[in-house]
Amino acid sequence: AQSVTQPDxxxxxxxxxxxxxxxxxSYGATPYLFWYVQSPGQGLQLLxxxxxxxxxxxxxxxxxxxxxxSQSSFNLRKPSVHWSDAAEYFCAVGAGNNDxxxxxxxxxxxxx
Amino acid sequence: SQxxxxxxxxxxxxxxxxxxxxxxxxxxxxxxxYWYRQAAGRGLQLLFYSVGIGQISSEVPQNLxxxxxxxxxxxxxxxxxxxxxxxxxxxxxxxxxxxxQGExxxxxxxxxxxx
Numbered sequence: 001a002q003s004v005t006q007p008d009x010x011x012x013x014x015x016x017x018x019x020x021x022x023x024x025x026s027y028g029a030t031p032y033l034f035w036y037v038q039s040p041g042q043g044l045q046l047l048x049x050x051x052x053x054x055x056x057x058x059x060x061x062x063x064x065x066x067x068x069x070s071q072s073s074f075n076l077r078k079p080s081v082h083w084s085d086a087a088e089y090f091c092a093v094g095a096g097n098n099d100x101x102x103x104x105x106x107x108x109x110x111x112x
Numbered sequence: 113s114q115x116x117x118x119x120x121x122x123x124x125x126x127x128x129x130x131x132x133x134x135x136x137x138x139x140x141x142x143x144x145x146y147w148y149r150q151a152a153g154r155g156l157q158l159l160f161y162s163v164g165i166g167q168i169s170s171e172v173p174q175n176l177x178x179x180x181x182x183x184x185x186x187x188x189x190x191x192x193x194x195x196x197x198x199x200x201x202x203x204x205x206x207x208x209x210x211x212x213q214g215e216x217x218x219x220x221x222x223x224x225x226x227x
Contacts, residue, residue: 034215043202043218044156090155100146100216104155 002027002093006103013081014111021076021106023065023091032094033074035065038105039087047089050074061085086110114139118203118219125226131176131190133222135203138184143205145186146216147178150200162186198226 003026013019025031032051036044048059055067065076074091091103115138125131137143144163148156158171160178168178175194179187186203200223204216 036218041200041221041223043220044204044216045218046215049215100158102148102156 001099002031002095002101004091004093004101004103006089006091006106008106009104010107010109012109012111015083016080019076019078019081019085019108021089021091021108023074023076023103024072025074025091025093026072027093027095029095032096033065033067034092034094034100035059035063035074035076036090036092036102037061037087038090044090047076081108081110083110083112114205114217116203116205116217116219118201118222120222121220122223123225125193125224127195127226128192131188131193131197131224133188133201133203133224135186135188135219136184137186137205140184140205140207142183143207145180146204146206147186147188148202148204150202150221152199156202160188193226195226198224200224 005024007022034049035047037047038044047063048057048065050057050067058064063078065074067074086108088105088107090105092100094100117136146161147159149159150156160168160170162168162180165180176190200221202221203219206214206216
């Protein structure tokens with residue numbers, strides 16, 4: 001079965017600084033990759049997804065992620081973080097059979 | 113457009129009491145439905161999923177159960193709650209028969225505290 005690792009439990013960045021959240025997956029075939037964001041006490045909202053094609057995908061709220069097969073990674077990036085980006089971020093991998101595995105999440109704190 | 117509802121939003125229950133959490137989806141038919149639990153500081157743990165009425169698959173053995181009495185209704189239950197059942201419960205849906213795999217859409221969640 002597929003699995004996901006988010007190595008960073010908690011990241012703090014200053015407002016306006018760039019952001020990169022790491023995600024590594026394990027899966028034998030081409031994975032379906034997702035990034036979700038969760039504000040405190042809320043459900044999860046999809047930021048972006050990768051199925052095939054261009055390995056750099058654009059999402060909502062100015063986020064992008066790059067699929068690197070050689071590194072089994074799907075890192076999330078944003079060039080300039082806003083205070084409203086403070087939330088928990090989850091990477092997920094699907095195997096195409098309704099089986100979605102989520103990482104443990106990375107909590108983002110934004111300093112003013 | 114599709115929407116997903118969960119209720120109650122918050123719940124405080126004593127140990128040993130029963131539980132019923134409800135999830136309903138609007139604006140789509142024959143969805144796949146999922147129950148996840150999110151413990152404090154942890155990721156999402158898949159508890160149950162359903163591909164159709166009366167069809168339930170359990171991922172983790174526990175004192176919880178799930179039922180799908182209608183196409184767009186998914187219920188999470190317990191006869192006797194444990195302290196360890198505390199957490200944030202999320203319902204999600206995705207489109208069945210969609211290839212490649214589509215994203216899951218999440219409800220607002222239910223915060224359950226067992227005392």
